[in-house]
Amino acid sequence: MFSLLYGLWNYLFSHAEFHVLILGIDKSGKTTLLEKLKTLYSDIEGLPPDRIVPTVGLNIGRVEAHKTKLIFWDLGGQLGLRSIWEKYYEEAHAVVYVVDSASRNRFEDTKSALEKVVRHPDLQGAPILVFANKQDLPNAVNAEELSRYLELKDQKSVQLRVQGISAYEGTGIQEGVLWLVEAMKNNVRTLQLQRQAEAAVTL
Secondary structure, three states: OHHHHHHHHHHHHHOOEEEEEEEOOOOOOHHHHHHHHHHHHOOOOOOOHHHOOOOOOEEEEEEEEOOEEEEEEEEOOOHHHHHHHHHHHHHOOEEEEEEEOOOHHHHHHHHHHHHHHHHOHHHOOOOEEEEEEOOOOOOOOOHHHHHHHOOHHHOOOOOEEEEEOEOOOOEOHHHHHHHHHHHHHOOHHHHHHHHHHHHHHHO
């Protein structure tokens, strides 16, 4: 019986698509991350950093990582655009929250925006992967320091990880994505969203 259920579990998730939001305030490196994800996990070469412009609206990237199909939604992080984030929460399996770890003067702003994401009822149960980006810069704080500043260790009810990365160089990203895939596969929210999708198809 166990082997049958395990096989069914693997079958369902090998054919599932996971929707992941890429959030964070402006200039944190979200779109650079998305383009690097394309380079790392697909046959499509992502845009080089010098050709990337600030996102106004939505960028979408589809990749396959660790035998899992991922659809990333990169949303603009300017103050006037953050109000549209919540329109995408209900369909999201998880969140990647990107922080410019070299811009200490903006930590308070990013902390405030992240707290709203963590508390929002439409994201209840969603794993959150915080990328401490720009680790290639000499003045960047590491993941542990950033976690303390953002008070993330106090978020006991949230499945959360802080990972240091450089979206420019590509370092640290794959470790974070592996954690995210495993977190989504073993998550009650994923099963709920899957049942909703199956119910919609049968209507």
